[in-house]
Amino acid sequence: MLDLAVLGLLAEQPCHGYDLRKRLSETLGPLWGISFGSLYPALRRLERTGAVEVIDADGETVAPPVSTGSLSGDLAAARLRRRTRPARRTRKEYRITEDGRSRFLELLADEPAEDERGFALKLSFCGHLPPEERLAFLERRRATLTERLAGAKRRPAGSRTIDRYTRSLLEHRATSTRHDIEWIDELIAQERAEQAGDRTEGATA
Amino acid sequence: MLDLAVLGLLAEQPCHGYDLRKRLSETLGPLWGISFGSLYPALRRLERTGAVEVIDADGETVAPPVSTGSLSGDLAAARLRRRTRPARRTRKEYRITEDGRSRFLELLADEPAEDERGFALKLSFCGHLPPEERLAFLERRRATLTERLAGAKRRPAGSRTIDRYTRSLLEHRATSTRHDIEWIDELIAQERAEQAGDRTEGATA
DNA sequence: GTCATCATGTAAGCCGTTACATGATTGC
DNA sequence: GCAATCATGTAACGGCTTACATGATGAC
Numbered sequence: 248m249l250d251l252a253v254l255g256l257l258a259e260q261p262c263h264g265y266d267l268r269k270r271l272s273e274t275l276g277p278l279w280g281i282s283f284g285s286l287y288p289a290l291r292r293l294e295r296t297g298a299v300e301v302i303d304a305d306g307e308t309v310a311p312p313v314s315t316g317s318l319s320g321d322l323a324a325a326r327l328r329r330r331t332r333p334a335r336r337t338r339k340e341y342r343i344t345e346d347g348r349s350r351f352l353e354l355l356a357d358e359p360a361e362d363e364r365g366f367a368l369k370l371s372f373c374g375h376l377p378p379e380e381r382l383a384f385l386e387r388r389r390a391t392l393t394e395r396l397a398g399a400k401r402r403p404a405g406s407r408t409i410d411r412y413t414r415s416l417l418e419h420r421a422t423s424t425r426h427d428i429e430w431i432d433e434l435i436a437q438e439r440a441e442q443a444g445d446r447t448e449g450a451t452a
Numbered sequence: 453m454l455d456l457a458v459l460g461l462l463a464e465q466p467c468h469g470y471d472l473r474k475r476l477s478e479t480l481g482p483l484w485g486i487s488f489g490s491l492y493p494a495l496r497r498l499e500r501t502g503a504v505e506v507i508d509a510d511g512e513t514v515a516p517p518v519s520t521g522s523l524s525g526d527l528a529a530a531r532l533r534r535r536t537r538p539a540r541r542t543r544k545e546y547r548i549t550e551d552g553r554s555r556f557l558e559l560l561a562d563e564p565a566e567d568e569r570g571f572a573l574k575l576s577f578c579g580h581l582p583p584e585e586r587l588a589f590l591e592r593r594r595a596t597l598t599e600r601l602a603g604a605k606r607r608p609a610g611s612r613t614i615d616r617y618t619r620s621l622l623e624h625r626a627t628s629t630r631h632d633i634e635w636i637d638e639l640i641a642q643e644r645a646e647q648a649g650d651r652t653e654g655a656t657a
Numbered sequence: 658g659t660c661a662t663c664a665t666g667t668a669a670g671c672c673g674t675t676a677c678a679t680g681a682t683t684g685c
Numbered sequence: 686g687c688a689a690t691c692a693t694g695t696a697a698c699g700g701c702t703t704a705c706a707t708g709a710t711g712a713c
Contacts, residue, residue: 249700265664274618276625277600285701287666336665336708367625371618395482412639413479413576419635420481420572423628430624434617454672470692490673492694541680541693 248365249281249289250298254351255372257299257343261306264290265338274371278364290341298347302340356380358387378445382438389431396424453570454486454494455503459556460577462504462548466511469495470543479576483569495546503552507545561585563592583650587643594636601629 256262256270264286271281293299301309343351355372359365366388373381399421409417461467461475469491476486498504506514548556560577564570571593578586604626614622 263664264666274614274621276604280702282702283665284667284703287664291666338664338709367621370621371615373617374615399481409479410576410579412578415635415639416479416572416575419632423631426628426631427624430620434620468692469694487674488693489675489695492692496694543681543692 248368249285250293251351251354251372252281252368253286253289253293254298254343254347254354255368255375257341258348258351258372258375261302261340261342263338263340267341275364275367278367290339293347294341297344298350299341299343302342304340306342308342351375358384361388361391378438378442382435382442385431385435385438389428389435392424392428392431396421396428399424453573454490455498456556456559456577457486457573458491458494458498459503459548459552459559460573460580462546463553463556463577463580466507466545466547468543468545472546480569480572483572495544498552499546502549503555504546504548507547509545511547513547556580563589566593566596583643583647587640587647590636590640590643594633594640597629597633597636601626601633604629 252271252275253267256267262270264283267290268281268283268286271279275281290299294301303309351372352375355369355376361369369384373384376384399417457476457480458472461472467475469488472495473486473488473491476484480486495504499506508514556577557580560574560581566574574589578589581589604622
């Protein structure tokens with residue numbers, strides 16, 4: 248989830264952590280106030296696995312500190328670093344690698360029963376998906392929502408007494424879901440129109 | 453959060469864990485699929501702190517196993533129990549205590565910047581709140597939502613290019629928030645009407 | 658020269674999940 | 686007697702937050 252977010256933002260342009268967080272909360276806003284305590288470790292993890300790299304002002308990649316594979320050696324090195332160069336505090340510009348890009352597309356195409364946050368995140372990146380996959384993604388979402396709505400309708404029958412507030416909540420939620428479906432339908436219609444347009448252009452070209 | 457949910461449900465009627473979970477997912481539905489792995493430990497915790505108690509079929513309270521305070525003694529007892537009565541597997545009916553009720557009201561009145569789940573949960577229980585507090589609760593929610601909306605409007609100015617999907621997401625979210633506000637406004641209006649009615653009745657009685 | 662803001666990082670801990678293990682009850 | 690479901694529980698782990706610590710940069 249976090250990985251997807253980071254890779255997605257870096258796929259658009261190189262960026263450093265502090266800024267990444269800003270851009271993320273712009274898109275996900277109230278849904279996800281990601282904290283530095285998870286962002287920075289995530290960046291290091293992604294760097295270690297080769298999905299992103301640190302670049303300098305000229306856009307040249309900066310080699311990461313290489314592990315020797317020797318525990319005691321690494322510890323000694325860490326101790327030494329701590330005394331001499333106690334970890335850099337200037338901004339570190341990260342750039343996505345080719346590896347990172349394919350990892351990003353994988354994560355984007357994965358379909359693990361989305362929560363709201365996950366869907367919002369993926370939607371905001373779905374421009375990177377090929378048209379058919381994008382359409383499939385939207386339709387999966389639509390299916391999730393219609394099922395949710397069906398579940399909401401089924402419920403009242405078997406249930407015990409629900410008070411006014413709970414009922415209002417349930418009704419409002421159903422209404423919201425219907426709106427969400429309408430919205431998705433618009434997106435799907437747009438998608439289809441565009442794809443039809445592309446095909447026609449392709450045929451006449 | 454979990455504590456609030458459990459206490460709230462038990463405030464309505466005694467219940468056992470398995471059923472608690474069902475009732476919870478009926479109300480919170482897609483927002484919160486609570487798992488047994490957290491529910492049962494929560495129940496034991498609440499029992500230990502005296503917020504709930506186990507009752508038998510006649511509604512009599514069943515005394516919890518008392519710790520001797522002696523580590524070795526407790527361990528020995530645990531070993532013994534394991535051999536002879538290896539933890540009960542029949543349903544355990546829980547009932548809220550007076551202590552639990554006040555704890556519940558405390559949790560309900562607390563105002564830690566709600567997420568959606570927290571709000572939904574509290575709303576479904578707010579019938580337990582005195583009318584003024586309930587109104588205050590709804591108005592806090594309204595304030596949160598209007599602020600969110602204001603934030604959404606402010607944003608577009610300073611931001612970098614946002615693609616079609618992200619823009620659509622942002623717009624849809626703003627629309628949803630406006631709907632939420634309208635809904636809250638209805639609830640608030642109802643509240644006020646009712647309170648006014650109560651006062652009139654009180655005056656004429 | 659000092660204050661606000663930008664920027665990176667670590668450690669502890671919470672809150673919840675998944676996976677697993679087990680026992681009781683009911684219907685056929 | 687056996688399957689399905691009801692019911693309780695534990696262990697391991699994961700993701701994210703909070704609180705903290707530190708350093709760099711620019712404005713005044």
